[in-house]
Amino acid sequence: MSSAHTPDSPSTQTAAQTASHPLDLAQRISALSESATIAMANRSRELQAQGKDIINLSLGEPDFGTPDHIGAAAKRAIDQGWTHYTPVPGYADVREAIARKFQRENGLPYEAGDIVLSTGAKQSIANAIACLVNPGDEVILPAPFWVSYEAMVQLAGGVPVIIPTGIEHGYKITPEQLQAALTPRSRVLLFSSPCNPSGSVYTEAELEGLAAVVRTHPSLFCISDEIYERINFSGAHASLATLEGMFERTATVNGLSKGYAMTGWRLGYLAGPPALVKACTKYQGQFTSGTCSIAQKAVIAALEGDQGPTESMKAAFLRRRDAVGKGLGTVRGWKTNIPQGAFYHFPDVSAWFGRRAGERVLQNADDVAMYLLEEAGVALVSGTAFGSPNCIRLSYAASDADLEKAVERIRRAGENLDWPAA
Ligand SMILES: Cc1ncc(COP(=O)(O)O)c(C=O)c1O
Numbered sequence: 001m002s003s004a005h006t007p008d009s010p011s012t013q014t015a016a017q018t019a020s021h022p023l024d025l026a027q028r029i030s031a032l033s034e035s036a037t038i039a040m041a042n043r044s045r046e047l048q049a050q051g052k053d054i055i056n057l058s059l060g061e062p063d064f065g066t067p068d069h070i071g072a073a074a075k076r077a078i079d080q081g082w083t084h085y086t087p088v089p090g091y092a093d094v095r096e097a098i099a100r101k102f103q104r105e106n107g108l109p110y111e112a113g114d115i116v117l118s119t120g121a122k123q124s125i126a127n128a129i130a131c132l133v134n135p136g137d138e139v140i141l142p143a144p145f146w147v148s149y150e151a152m153v154q155l156a157g158g159v160p161v162i163i164p165t166g167i168e169h170g171y172k173i174t175p176e177q178l179q180a181a182l183t184p185r186s187r188v189l190l191f192s193s194p195c196n197p198s199g200s201v202y203t204e205a206e207l208e209g210l211a212a213v214v215r216t217h218p219s220l221f222c223i224s225d226e227i228y229e230r231i232n233f234s235g236a237h238a239s240l241a242t243l244e245g246m247f248e249r250t251a252t253v254n255g256l257s258k259g260y261a262m263t264g265w266r267l268g269y270l271a272g273p274p275a276l277v278k279a280c281t282k283y284q285g286q287f288t289s290g291t292c293s294i295a296q297k298a299v300i301a302a303l304e305g306d307q308g309p310t311e312s313m314k315a316a317f318l319r320r321r322d323a324v325g326k327g328l329g330t331v332r333g334w335k336t337n338i339p340q341g342a343f344y345h346f347p348d349v350s351a352w353f354g355r356r357a358g359e360r361v362l363q364n365a366d367d368v369a370m371y372l373l374e375e376a377g378v379a380l381v382s383g384t385a386f387g388s389p390n391c392i393r394l395s396y397a398a399s400d401a402d403l404e405k406a407v408e409r410i411r412r413a414g415e416n417l418d419w420p421a422a
Contacts, residue, residue, distance in 0.1 A: 028155060035147055037381050040369065044379035055398070055406040058379040060196060062261040062343070063397045064316075067309035070260060070302045077297035086290030089281045090117030090269070097300045098269055106239045108252065110271040116280045117299075119291045121227045121255035121268030123284070126152050128223050128251045128270060129188070131279035133158040137187035142173040143387030144346065146196045146225070150387070158187070162387050167335050167348045171198035171388075175209040182217050189214060192225035194232050197386045197393040198346045199321075199339020204238035211243040222250040227268070230259025230310055232341040233318050241271075248273055258342075259310055260302045265295040317343045320396040320403055327407030328394070332414040343397045346383065350390040355417040362417070365392050375416075376409040 040058040048054050077083075089095065095112035102108040118124045125148070133139060135157030141149055142163045153160045163181050165171045178189070189210075193202040202210075214220050224240040241250040255268030270280060290296075321338075324345055328336045333351030349368050354361070357375065362368050365382040369392055372378045383391030396403055 031154065032151055033385075035151075035385075037147060037385070040373075040379055040381050044373060047373065047377075052377060054373070054377050054379055055402045055409070056379045057395045057398055057403075057406055058381050058393075059395055059397065060344075061263040061397060062258065062313060063399065064261040064309075064313050066261050066265070067302075067306070069305050070262065070298045073301035073305075074265075074294050074298040077294045082293045082297050084293060086293045086296060088285040088290045089115065089277070090290060091293075091296050094296045094299045097303050098271070101303045102252070102271060106237070106252075107242050108239055108247070108271070110252075114274065114277055115269055115271045116277055116284065117267065117269045117291050117296060118280075118284060119266040119268070119288055120257060121225065121253050122148060123266075123288070123291075124251075124253045124255070124268040124270035124280075125149070125190070125223060125225060126155075127280040127283050128253070128272070128276065129153060129156050129158070129190075131276060131283055132188055132221055134187075136185060138183060138185045139188045139190055140178070140181050140186060141387065142177075142191045144171060144195070144197050144383060144391065145190070145387050146192055147385045149190055153190075159185070161186070164387070166390070167337050167346075170337065171195065171200045171346065172202060172206060173210070175213045178210055178213045182213070182220070186217060186220050188221050188223060190223040190225070192227065193238075194228035194339075194341025196228065196342050197344050197381070197383070197388075197391075199342045199344050201232055201234045201340035202238065203234070204236070204243075207238050207240050208243055211240065211246050214249070215245050220249070222246065224250055224252050226252060226254045228258050228342040229254060231314055231317055231343060233314075233321070234340040251276055256299065256302055261309075261313065262295075262298075262302070265292070265298070267291060267295050267299060317396065320398075320400065321345070323400070324394065324396045324403050324407060327404070327411070331407075331411050332417070332419065334414070343395055345394045345396065346388070346391050347394070348390045349383075349392050352414070352417060355419070357413070357417055365389055368392055372410060372413055376413040378406045378409050378413075 044054045044056050095115045098115050099110050099112045102110045129152045133156040137158045138161045139153040139158045140161045150160050163173050163177050229237045241247045241252050251270050251272035253270050256262040335348040352362050365384050369380050369382040381393045
């Protein structure tokens with residue numbers, strides 16, 4: 001009698017058979033690199049588990065708790081039974097609150113129907129790229145860029161076109177650089193301001209310079225990642241979509257993770273032209289559906305409730321930015337600047353390349369990061385993953401005491417290199 005299972009079906013396969021037939025994964029996953037920030041955090045956890053004293057400054061999340069009134073709104077949502085599947089683009093009242101935020105704070109006339117809520121700004125950006133980029137299309141990424149942009153473009157079959165910048169230009173691209181990067185295949189310009197990892201903030205005039213170039217290239221669309229909007233020390237946040245001719249060709253992405261210390265809640269949103277919003281809704285509907293009901297119901301409390309905790313957090317970040325900046329200025333060979341937003345310093349550490357520490361030769365920023373982790377007990381992230389191989393990212397979303405200790409360890413590690421005699 002024939003069995004319902006073939007000999008190699010999962011129910012009859014032995015462990016030995018599985019081992020002799022390694023699983024063939026799809027090319028798209030084999031070609032994908034692991035997130036460098038997560039890899040660094042894993043390595044530092046490993047060392048910590050071995051009993052090493054590691055100060056972890058590699059992570060991109062506020063070290064503050066979510067404000068109480070936001071947590072209370074989520075608890076109310078559970079009590080009121082908001083625990084079912086949600087509409088794919090999000091609840092109407094939540095999208096209305098986001099539309100009010102855009103109008104009130106950004107001068108952007110989005111309506112509720114122009115908004116899709118997602119499981120973090122990460123998913124909002126991934127949705128937009130999947131819906132806009134055909135294989136072979138070019139996506140312009142000013143470097144340094146957030147690590148996941150490049151992977152998302154590659155997953156869509158797109159070609160990342162990286163525009164390098166350096167600390168001497170505040171890590172910002174010029175209109176001339178953008179113009180020079182454009183080709184008939186250019187499809188999307190994607191960047192964050194305030195920027196992770198550089199902390200740079202484009203002024204409205206600088207954005208206008210870029211917009212003037214974008215307007216000359218009819219098939220170019222922009223994704224403006226404004227997730228760090230609330231952590232901006234420059235006094236003004238400019239949204240690309242407010243500029244002439246840009247509203248119709250920009251997706252504005254934002255979320256709750258950074259400004260409200262809600263990284264674990266997974267709440268992001270995209271606003272843009274109707275065709276893109278419809279496409280992202282269709283795409284997300286086949287992947288994850290609407291984002292968490294309970295988290296969504298807390299959005300209104302976050303955006304329209306007490307902004308005091310967010311302001312206090314920003315004040316703490318500003319104080320730490322300055323304290324850490326002062327300390328990093330004393331690290332031998334490092335070039336530093338004063339970032340205008342987010343919670344990172346992004347020094348140029350290339351003066352350490354070619355230097356020795358004992359048997360170890362520091363060839364690049366990856367080596368510098370590993371040296372500081374293993375010898376100084378400070379976890380940072382190499383700039384290579386952000387497209388800036390001369391730099392290293394230090395997150396100051398950590399306690400003042402840890403930051404002070406970490407900076408001193410870095411300074412000492414610098415002194416221990418084999419500097420030539422003066
Ligand atoms: C520049 C940038 N964009 C988007 C995200 C994603 O944020 P979310 O937690 O909302 O997915 C991050 C998170 O690190 C980020 O740094």
